[in-house]
Amino acid sequence: MNFVFFSPHFPSTGTEFCDRLKKAGATVLGIGDAPYDSLDPCLKAALSEYYRIPDMDNYDQTYRAMGHFIHKWGRIDRFESLNEHWLDLEAGIRTDFNIWGIRLDYVQNIKKKSRMRAAFRKAGVNVIAQKKTSERTGALDFISRVGYPIVVKPDSGAGAAHTYKISTPEELDEFFRIKPEGVSFVMEEFIDGLVGTFDGLVNRDGEIVFAASTRYDDSIMDVVNNNKHMSYTCLPEIELAVEEAGRKIVEAFDLKERFFHIELFETKAGKIIALEVNIRPPGGYMTDAINYSFDIDIYAEWANMVVKNQVGGPFKGKYYTAYASRKDHIRYLHSHGDVLAAHGDKIVRHNSIEKIFSRAMGNYAYQLRSTDSKALRHAVEYIQATEA
Template sequence: MNVIFIEPSFPSNQREFVRALHAVGATVHGIGERPYDWLDEETRQRLASYQQIGAVTDEGALEWAVRKAQDQFWVDRLETVIEAHTLPVANVRERTGIPGTTARTAYLCRDKVAMKDVLRAAGVPTAASAGISSAAEAFDFAGAFGFPVIIKPRSAAGAAGTFRARDAAELEDVVQRSGLADGVPAAIEEFIEGHEGFYDTLCVGGRVQHDFISHYYPNVLEAMRTRWISPQIVATNRMDAPAYAEVKAMGQKVIDALGIWTTATHMEWFFGPRGLKFSEIGCRPPGVGQWDSYCAGNEFDLYRQWAMAVCHGRVDVAPSRRYAAGIIALRPERDGRITGYSGTEAIWDRYGDNIVSHHFPPPGTPTQAVEAGYMANAWARVRHEDYDTLRNILDDMGESIKVHAG
């Protein structure tokens, strides 16, 4: 089977998808933006061919590269796992007759307004939302549904470009910062109070074959705006708990409504005073290396399971559910350059057996802003057989480890 994989080396976990495709017997071909010589040696050895183009989101250039490949060999699959790449790849996939996620599905998983329209029609509980392109429309929505409101790009990933306005003054500020004042299209939603988590799946033929539930501590907007917080993302190993049945049922309903077939998905949800509410979906794996947490917690290779689904239409290993696993972001006390760390030795003495991976940039490394995400500076990935004990370990790490900068 010949599989073209888009952008095989950046970000770095892209290499794991190439590795997995190669491991299950696929002949892997790459299309990317970087020169071939910039790819690491292992990735180059796993690629049967590689075509560099200017931008993989340029549909014209991408289609040219795919058709060039089709002139040389039969292409069975055209795959991508990056949010911004899903729609252009789906459009090219349809124009070149390659099976996979459709352009309709990719569009609905990218455009938050259209997504929620379809899901509400299917009976999935979601926040009120609308597409807007002016300050007047934003204030009209707030007048109809009340404050707070959330404004975000229609096709953003994660919390990028997302703002919360608690009153008219804050909404006026958001209108300026978001580009609405200049007519930039956006999505506006009513604010949903509650705890935020996500439901990740690997689907084959429209049915969930592997699934995982993770929790944010605290919710994303607060985590991405507040320096002193050491935010956590924790994947539970209590997947059979009755409380999660509603999440799973909602996830399958979303998959059915959007026509999702064989792919990974990443679904965000809230649970609060108004019950369970769906937030949004990506037709791709989650970010922040979360699949590595799933691999560590379940003692299996989820990347290989994805490759099995893509190439052979099945999965062949069940997750162990032995460990809860989570990541904690450890942020520098200020922006500048990292000067050192304190508290790490005591943490390693207490929990070294539980820490499965970590990253502590060396002194002298420029810091990255809080908004850059969970893995922007220092971080650690940890697991434990008991979910509550893992939460305590992560809390202890966040309170004990200091990242110094100057």
């Protein structure tokens, strides 16, 4: 298999994926904008060739890089970045070069939040009341039906950028004052609940071959907009209602040979409501949390699924794995040394976060695991306890 990995150097997990692809038997070729000498040594070892382009948003440059690879290496079997930012570019390259995977005729179904609702309904999963509009008249019409508060977010895009909770007419006025031009928005009713995920791998036959679930302790929208710290926990077992909804969504979207990351609201009354689907690994350190919870190498499982259409297993969750971040501007009650002394037996990783990710992920983060969920919760609260 000739596998072209687009942007293998960023984010850093690309190194892990490329390394496992090579170990699974693929010839791994990279396209990126970073100088070759700046690449991680492990990534260099995984790549049979690296083609540097000045502008990764320039389709023609990527097209020429692909022409070079085909001339030198023959047919390209896969083109991936595992990054939502490049969905359109990936689909265009696959379409133009007849490469297996999602093509241009389908990509908007998994990119635009307004189109996801049709598949959620097809799956028989509860959906959020929503209206696609970037105009004040449309917003007022929607609010007249669902009332305040509402959530406003870009129709296309990952993460919580330009996502706002609007609770008053004054906040609505402020949104229309600051909203960026040329961005299409959707407006949704506000759901009082927490987000849980259904994450995993679906093979090229459409069979889910691995699944896990994570629960957030707070809204990512609030974390980003209010510059708060965040925490979440990867669970050793998946709630039945979450798994039932997630499996229906994977089938409705007809996903094949992909990671999937499905976000679902769970209301205080226990109702499951579909939020969005992403065809990529879960973000941040959630992929590593899966490894810690299940004692597996999900990077290798993905690579073997892609190259050989097979995975290991059976997979069984063993631990609760928590992520707890800190923000530099917040004064914490316990020092880093205190944290290591009090909970070092549970900490499996701790490190600073790249600035580009810090608004959501924090400036410093700890990952912890335990078979005791209460002890883990206590550790997270200890890490994030603030001075009065």
